[in-house]
Amino acid sequence: MLLIIDDDIAVCTSLSLLARKEGFDVAVAHNPDDAFRILKRHEVALVLLDMNFSNETSGRDGLQMLQELKTLKPTLPVILITGWATIDLAVQGMKLGAADFINKPWQNAHLIQSVRTALALAHSEAKGKEQRAEEMPDSSPIAPRPLPTALSRRALDKQFDFGQIVGESPQLVQILQTIGRIAHTDASVLILGESGTGKELVAEAIHQNSQRAKRPFVKVNLGGVSTSLFESEMFGHVRGAFTDARFDRTGRFEMANRGTIFLDEIGELDASSQVKLLRVLQDRTYEVLGSSKTKSVDVRVICATNRNLEEMVAKGTFREDLLYRINLIIIHLPALRERPNDIPLLVEFFVDNLRQIYQRPHLQVTREALQWLKNLNLPGNIRQLKNLVERTVLISHRDVLTIEDFQQNYQGTKNSALFPSPSSLPDVGSMTLEEMEIQMIRRAMEFHRGKVARVAKSLGITRSALYRRLEKFNIPFDEE
Numbered sequence: 001m002l003l004i005i006d007d008d009i010a011v012c013t014s015l016s017l018l019a020r021k022e023g024f025d026v027a028v029a030h031n032p033d034d035a036f037r038i039l040k041r042h043e044v045a046l047v048l049l050d051m052n053f054s055n056e057t058s059g060r061d062g063l064q065m066l067q068e069l070k071t072l073k074p075t076l077p078v079i080l081i082t083g084w085a086t087i088d089l090a091v092q093g094m095k096l097g098a099a100d101f102i103n104k105p106w107q108n109a110h111l112i113q114s115v116r117t118a119l120a121l122a123h124s125e126a127k128g129k130e131q132r133a134e135e136m137p138d139s140s141p142i143a144p145r146p147l148p149t150a151l152s153r154r155a156l157d158k159q160f161d162f163g164q165i166v167g168e169s170p171q172l173v174q175i176l177q178t179i180g181r182i183a184h185t186d187a188s189v190l191i192l193g194e195s196g197t198g199k200e201l202v203a204e205a206i207h208q209n210s211q212r213a214k215r216p217f218v219k220v221n222l223g224g225v226s227t228s229l230f231e232s233e234m235f236g237h238v239r240g241a242f243t244d245a246r247f248d249r250t251g252r253f254e255m256a257n258r259g260t261i262f263l264d265e266i267g268e269l270d271a272s273s274q275v276k277l278l279r280v281l282q283d284r285t286y287e288v289l290g291s292s293k294t295k296s297v298d299v300r301v302i303c304a305t306n307r308n309l310e311e312m313v314a315k316g317t318f319r320e321d322l323l324y325r326i327n328l329i330i331i332h333l334p335a336l337r338e339r340p341n342d343i344p345l346l347v348e349f350f351v352d353n354l355r356q357i358y359q360r361p362h363l364q365v366t367r368e369a370l371q372w373l374k375n376l377n378l379p380g381n382i383r384q385l386k387n388l389v390e391r392t393v394l395i396s397h398r399d400v401l402t403i404e405d406f407q408q409n410y411q412g413t414k415n416s417a418l419f420p421s422p423s424s425l426p427d428v429g430s431m432t433l434e435e436m437e438i439q440m441i442r443r444a445m446e447f448h449r450g451k452v453a454r455v456a457k458s459l460g461i462t463r464s465a466l467y468r469r470l471e472k473f474n475i476p477f478d479e480e
Contacts, residue, residue: 001025001042002115005035005065006050006081015048015111022112032065039072046099046119051082051089063093070097075125077118081106087321094324103282109298110284113186120185121329127181156180160209164201166349167342171334175202178331183209188281188326191304193333195460196383199304200264202331207260212300215259220252222273223265223465230273231289235280241290251288253280253297260300266326267307267318268468278322301326336381344370346382350389351401362399372403376410383460438473441466450477 004015007030016026027042029035038044047069051062062080069078080101082090090101099118102111153168156176160183165176182189183206191199200219207217225233232241236251252261269277280286281301285294303326312318336343347365355363365373378384388410396405441459448454456466470477 001027001044003027003029003035003038003044003047005029005047007031008050011050011081018108018112019115022115024115032068035065036068036072039069044073044076045122046115047076047078048115049078049080051080051093063089063096066093066096066098075122077122079114079118091321091324100328107284107296109296113298117186117328121182121187124181124185152177160205162205165198165205166346167339168345169334169339169342171339172342175331175333176205178329179205179209182206182329184211186300187328188300189302189329189331190309190327191302191331191333193304193306194335194381195306196381197333197335198382199333200262202333203260203262203264203302203304206302207262207300210260210300212259216256217260217262218252218256219262219264221264221462221465223268223468224462225273226464226468227270227273231276234277235286235288237289238291245290251286253286253299254295256297256299258298260302263301263303263326265305265465266303267305267309267312268465269318271317271319274319274322278319278325281322281325336378336385340374343374343376343385346385347373347389350386351393354390354393358393360393360399363393363401364399365401366403369401369403369406373406380460437469438475441469441473441475445475445477452477 002019002024004012004019004026006012006015006028009030012028012030016028019026027038027044029038035047049062049065049069062082066078066080069076074097077099078093078097080090080093080098081104082101083104087101087103090098093101099121100114102114152173153176156162156173160176160180162176162179165172179202189203189206191202193199203219204217207213220234231237232245232249232251234252236249236254237245238248239245263277280297284298285296287294309318309323309327313320313323347370351363351365355361373385373388376385378388380387388406392401392405392409395409398405441455444455444458448458452466452470453463456463459466461469467477469475
């Protein structure tokens with residue numbers, strides 16, 4: 001049963017008709033007493049709570065009611081319904097445990113999608129707790145001992161498509177379990193982790209195991225989209241919308257309709273682009289550049305970044321309401337150094353692919369070489385490991401790759417400009433992430449003598465993303 005809490009009869013009638021049309025049982029409460037009476041007598045699966053459900057117009061009553069609901073039933077999903085005037089309070093509501101917030105006037109399809117997503121997540125969480133309870137020995141109050149990692153991974157692989165994600169470490173298996181629980185929902189996902197940890201692969205895995213798997217999976221590197229082209233790139237434009245707009249252009253959101261859109265490097269967006277993105281994520285509507293016609297879009301949103309967005313919110317460089325719109329589910333990918341036992345598995349996976357690509361069926365790596373690679377410091381994570389393996393395969397004429405083969409190629413790329421020794425760095429404890437990024441870019445620019453293409457490649461980012469950073473940090477460069 002869905003419980004609607006609002007003193008506005010028209011709103012209650014509209015929401016009730018919509019929910020019943022979608023097959024839900026509905027109860028309505030116009031005040032807190034009625035709401036708690038219903039909660040005690042019936043099994044309520046989800047609450048739709050208007051931020052201004054009483055004569056109070058500030059929205060504070062909505063927050064107070066939310067706190068009381070979460071105290072009474074901590075796992076009960078609550079969706080806030082709010083006007084633009086109470087968006088800040090809705091964000092506070094997300095911090096207090098609300099599942100989502102919907103703006104007035106709402107889009108029916110978006111509201112129902114939000115309801116189904118919240119119910120699916122609540123069901124998955126309850127199912128996960130039941131499974132953990134079944135695994136717990138009756139005689140012991142202690143948390144259950146986890147299943148052997150390899151078996152857990154095998155069990156997951158029987159249910160889901162994780163073919164491109166390699167590893168059996170407990171950290172990775174836990175991430176795959178999370179993907180399995182949330183893939184079938186439409187929950188927004190924020191993937192965090194250092195560069196090269198496999199954020200795009202995780203996004204693809206979520207899509208491939210979802211109900212949208214047969215629909216488009218559209219990838220957008222926001223670090224490579226300039227501010228001036230953001231609207232055209234994301235929402236499209238009509239012919240004549242601006243100079244050189246000779247043809248209509250389909251935007252990325254329209255391409256992803258009924259599928260999934262993956263917004264990589266979302267931490268690179270400037271303030272104006274964040275506002276434009278927020279609107280389509282909140283309302284699932286947008287206008288094509290040069291047209292006044294509003295379009296609707298049905299899309300699942302997955303974002304990724306290697307930046308600390310909460311730190312950016314505190315500094316005022318990232319919108320808090322946008323953060324809470326994209327981080328319903330957070331997946332943090334560990335660095336490769338945190339799961340070294342997966343390195344041999346990754347190397348074998350890369351080598352197996354390279355056997356076919358370069359038609360070298362007898363290609364293999366010695367056990368000693370695998371152990372040496374396992375102990376490497378790889379700041380570039382999986383991407384750097386893959387490049388090292390492929391470079392070694394290309395340069396070596398032997399089919400059996402030894403420590404010496406890898407050592408030669410690793411030392412050839414590990415230079416003091418890009419990978420300085422700890423003693424040559426200032427005290428990083430006194431530096432912000434931005435200051436460390438500036439220093440790394442300056443070192444790379446100096447080492448590659450200002451060659452932007454080479455610098456971008458060495459840092460593992462696109463040339464457009466590097467130009468944005470050079471301009472942002474006022475680092476001088478020569479046009480190529």
